[in-house]
Amino acid sequence: MPRHELEYPKEPFSTVKRLSDRGRYNLEAIHSIVNTTPLLHVSFSSPNSPFPAILPMIGQMGSFARPSADLGDVLDLYLHGYVSSRLMNLSRDTPKSEEATKGLxxxxxxxxxxxxxxxxxxxxxxxxxRSAVLFGHAQLVTDVAEKLYAMELITNSVVPGRWANSRIPPNAAEMQSTSVLRVRIATGSAKIRSGMPHDERGDLEDEALLERVWTGVVPVYQTLGEPLPGPYNQVAEVPAYLRQYVKEANADIKSAAEEAAVTEVAKKVRDDE
Amino acid sequence: MPRHELEYPKEPFSTVKRLSDRGRYNLEAIHSIVNTTPLLHVSFSSPNSPFPAILPMIGQMGSFARPSADLGDVLDLYLHGYVSSRLMNLSRDTPKSEEATKGLxxxxxxxxxxxxxxxxxxxxxxxxxRSAVLFGHAQLVTDVAEKLYAMELITNSVVPGRWANSRIPPNAAEMQSTSVLRVRIATGSAKIRSGMPHDERGDLEDEALLERVWTGVVPVYQTLGEPLPGPYNQVAEVPAYLRQYVKEANADIKSAAEEAAVTEVAKKVRDDE
Incomplete structure (x- = not known):
C-alpha cells in the first residue's frame, strides 16, 4: 500500500472537462472500475482502415514484478487475446520508430x-x-512465467479460484494459441455519477409538473443466475467456491447500485450528462 | 420491412476473422444489439493525442426520414452528447478536405x-x-425537428414512454445545451457466442478431471431494481408504465441469458474466444 494516494497525471486528452467534479484521477478508484468490468473496450488505430478499431476484451490490472501490489499501486493492464487477431499482430510487429518501441x-x-x-x-x-479510461502502450507478453501469471489473474477474475479448480497448467499447444498483451499505462481518468435526480429551479417550482411526473432512480445491476450444468458435467453439486461467489457477487453489486442511488459523490451537482 | 434480409458489406476492417462462424452481418441482428445496449463505446482519432479517444455514450438506431423503419432497415445511429465535448467539437469543425465533409x-x-x-x-x-461494432461518419444534427426526434428516441430507450411522461418539449436553453450526433453507417458486424462449454477431446477423455471440475454456464443478465423515489418526488405510486417496464425487462433479459446458455448459434463450434 503506498503511503500517499497515487494519482494519474492530467493530460489534455485524459482530463475530465465537462462536469469536472465527477472526475477522478486516483489509481485505486480507476483500477477498481477496470477490475470489476467483465468486458473492456479496447481502441487503437488501424493502419488500413479509415476508422479506428474497437474490440471487447477481457482484462485485469496486475503487477508481475510485485504480485502482492494492491489496487492503489502502479499496475499494468493485462489483456487476453489471440495471436491471430489484428491487435496482437499490430503489437507484435517490428517497431518502425523509436516511439513504436513502447508498443501500440x-x-x-x-x-x-x-x-x-x-x-x-x-x-x-x-x-x-462509473466509467474509467486508461491510455497506454500494448506489447505482447513473451515471458512464459509472466504469461501464466496473467492467465491465472484473468481466469480468476471470471470466478475467483477457478484457475486452481480447472485443468492446469496449460499445455504447450494452449500456451502457443493464447496471447496476452501487457499495457503499460501512461495515464487515465474516471468519471462517476451517483445520487438522485436534480432538476432546474423553474421545473421544481411547477407544482402541476411535480404532481404528474415520478422522479427517482431505478437501480441497475448485473446478476449471476443459477449455474446450469453442461452436457459432460459429472460433478453433482455446484462447488462451494462457485455457489458462494454467485451469492456474494449478487449481494455486493445490488447493494452498490442501491447505495449509489442515495449517495452523492460529486461535490458540485450537475445532472445534464 | 425489407423484402430481403439486408447485410452490411464485409470490409477488411469489419470482417470477423477469428471464429468466423460467430460473425453476423445482417442489419437486424446488429441493430438489435446496439438498441438494447444502455452504454455504447465510441472511438475516434484525437488530433492532439498519441492515443485514440474512447467515450461511453448513449445512442439508438433510427430513421428521421422514415420513423416507421424497422430494425432490419437502413438506419442512422443517433448519439446523445454535449456541445462542449471533444467529439462534438471535432464533428462540428469546418471540414478540411472532401473526405472530411462526410463527418468524423x-x-x-x-x-x-x-x-x-x-x-x-x-x-x-x-x-x-453478443457484440456489435458499427463504423461510420458522425455529424452534428442541426435540424430542430431531427434533433427532437433523436432526443425522444433516446429518452424512450431508457424507459419506454418516458418522453411523454416528462416535461416536454425542451425549452430553448435545453435545445441549445444538448447536442445530438448522427452517424451515417458505412458498415458493421456482430459476433455472437452462445451455448455450453466445449473442451478438447483429450480433456473430455480424462475421467478424473471430469469428476473433479464442474462445467457449465452461469447466466449473466442486467437487473432493474425497485424504483427508489427521489427527494422531490410527489407521485405516490410508481407509475404503471415504469413498473411494467421494470417487470418485463427483467423477465425478458433473464430468459434471454438462460436461453443463450442452452442454445448454440454458431454453426461450427470453437470455444477458445
Missing part, C-alpha cells in the same frame, strides 16, 4: 451503469455510472 | 455478456456474448 498506443474503457436517473425533464435524465 | 470517422461498440462459460481448462473458458 491503445485506449481502454471500462464502464458500469448503476442506475437510471429519472428527472422531471428529458434533459435532466441521466445514469448513475 | 467513428467506431461504435455495443456488447452484452449473457453468461460465464466454465470449461475443464482455462483456455476453453469463454463468455456467452
Amino acid at each position: 498506443p491503445v485506449a481502454v474503457a471500462a464502464s458500469h451503469i448503476d442506475g437510471l436517473v429519472l428527472a422531471l425533464t428529458p434533459n435532466s435524465h441521466s445514469y448513475n455510472y | 470517422p467513428v467506431a461504435v461498440a455495443a456488447s452484452h455478456i449473457d453468461g460465464l462459460v466454465l470449461a475443464l481448462t482455462p483456455n476453453s473458458h469463454s463468455y456467452n456474448y
Whole structure:
C-alpha cells in the first residue's frame, strides 16, 4: 500500500472537462472500475482502415514484478487475446520508430451503469455510472512465467479460484494459441455519477409538473443466475467456491447500485450528462 | 420491412476473422444489439493525442426520414452528447478536405455478456456474448425537428414512454445545451457466442478431471431494481408504465441469458474466444 494516494497525471486528452467534479484521477478508484468490468473496450488505430478499431476484451490490472501490489499501486493492464487477431499482430510487429518501441498506443474503457436517473425533464435524465479510461502502450507478453501469471489473474477474475479448480497448467499447444498483451499505462481518468435526480429551479417550482411526473432512480445491476450444468458435467453439486461467489457477487453489486442511488459523490451537482 | 434480409458489406476492417462462424452481418441482428445496449463505446482519432479517444455514450438506431423503419432497415445511429465535448467539437469543425465533409470517422461498440462459460481448462473458458461494432461518419444534427426526434428516441430507450411522461418539449436553453450526433453507417458486424462449454477431446477423455471440475454456464443478465423515489418526488405510486417496464425487462433479459446458455448459434463450434 503506498503511503500517499497515487494519482494519474492530467493530460489534455485524459482530463475530465465537462462536469469536472465527477472526475477522478486516483489509481485505486480507476483500477477498481477496470477490475470489476467483465468486458473492456479496447481502441487503437488501424493502419488500413479509415476508422479506428474497437474490440471487447477481457482484462485485469496486475503487477508481475510485485504480485502482492494492491489496487492503489502502479499496475499494468493485462489483456487476453489471440495471436491471430489484428491487435496482437499490430503489437507484435517490428517497431518502425523509436516511439513504436513502447508498443501500440491503445485506449481502454471500462464502464458500469448503476442506475437510471429519472428527472422531471428529458434533459435532466441521466445514469448513475462509473466509467474509467486508461491510455497506454500494448506489447505482447513473451515471458512464459509472466504469461501464466496473467492467465491465472484473468481466469480468476471470471470466478475467483477457478484457475486452481480447472485443468492446469496449460499445455504447450494452449500456451502457443493464447496471447496476452501487457499495457503499460501512461495515464487515465474516471468519471462517476451517483445520487438522485436534480432538476432546474423553474421545473421544481411547477407544482402541476411535480404532481404528474415520478422522479427517482431505478437501480441497475448485473446478476449471476443459477449455474446450469453442461452436457459432460459429472460433478453433482455446484462447488462451494462457485455457489458462494454467485451469492456474494449478487449481494455486493445490488447493494452498490442501491447505495449509489442515495449517495452523492460529486461535490458540485450537475445532472445534464 | 425489407423484402430481403439486408447485410452490411464485409470490409477488411469489419470482417470477423477469428471464429468466423460467430460473425453476423445482417442489419437486424446488429441493430438489435446496439438498441438494447444502455452504454455504447465510441472511438475516434484525437488530433492532439498519441492515443485514440474512447467515450461511453448513449445512442439508438433510427430513421428521421422514415420513423416507421424497422430494425432490419437502413438506419442512422443517433448519439446523445454535449456541445462542449471533444467529439462534438471535432464533428462540428469546418471540414478540411472532401473526405472530411462526410463527418468524423467513428467506431461504435455495443456488447452484452449473457453468461460465464466454465470449461475443464482455462483456455476453453469463454463468455456467452453478443457484440456489435458499427463504423461510420458522425455529424452534428442541426435540424430542430431531427434533433427532437433523436432526443425522444433516446429518452424512450431508457424507459419506454418516458418522453411523454416528462416535461416536454425542451425549452430553448435545453435545445441549445444538448447536442445530438448522427452517424451515417458505412458498415458493421456482430459476433455472437452462445451455448455450453466445449473442451478438447483429450480433456473430455480424462475421467478424473471430469469428476473433479464442474462445467457449465452461469447466466449473466442486467437487473432493474425497485424504483427508489427521489427527494422531490410527489407521485405516490410508481407509475404503471415504469413498473411494467421494470417487470418485463427483467423477465425478458433473464430468459434471454438462460436461453443463450442452452442454445448454440454458431454453426461450427470453437470455444477458445
